[in-house]
Amino acid sequence: MVKIHIRKKTKLNTEIKISADPLHIQSCIDWVMSPQCGGINVFIGTVRNETKGKKVIRLEFEAYESMAISEMNKIAEDVLKKWPVQKILIHHRTGVLQTCEVPVVIAVAAAHRDAAFNACRYAIDTLKQTVPIWKKEIFEDGEVWVGPHP
């Protein structure tokens, strides 16, 4: 099998990206902005400085990139089937992230807000369940791969 290494997938109404470089929130919003839209819902994941009372120094994200892109694309396809959404963008970081850095941005534009809210919520919840990306928490006294999220 020829392994094709895809890091980015863009269609007219969908943009999916995995990036080792910082995510640009405004560019994400600009990408989904369209004249047919009455609202944009944006989820921005940020790195928290503690977990269960323990100080987190930094996070390290690893992705199975080709499969992650494929699973993120499935989420976008599902969203476009389930809700009247104009555009959806999902960007995810890899590598080392410090507190307050942004591992994930999801932006959804729709004619009306209900669809944008519901679709954005579905996209982040599903991403956390199905997309092969893992985070490692680095503490002052050790490190641990994080298990599944509630």
Added chain:
Amino acid sequence: MKVLAFGIVKDIFSNSIVDVHLPSDSTIKELKILLEEKYPGLHQLGSYMVAMNNEYASNGDVIHEGDEVAIIPPVSGG
């Protein structure tokens, strides 16, 4: 056959890719049994998935030559 490892499974295998000897046309289940015997840490992990050619695979799926196989521990992106 080469098997890709990610996250905690990389630590369990002490490698991001391992070579296993499995008869041709074995199933995902047979691969899991073999890997869990070789790496008890994988068995202790309890829940994990196997992906074949970038898709989640089921226990009964047959692995063919050239398929890209990866062990997917519980994901934690976002």
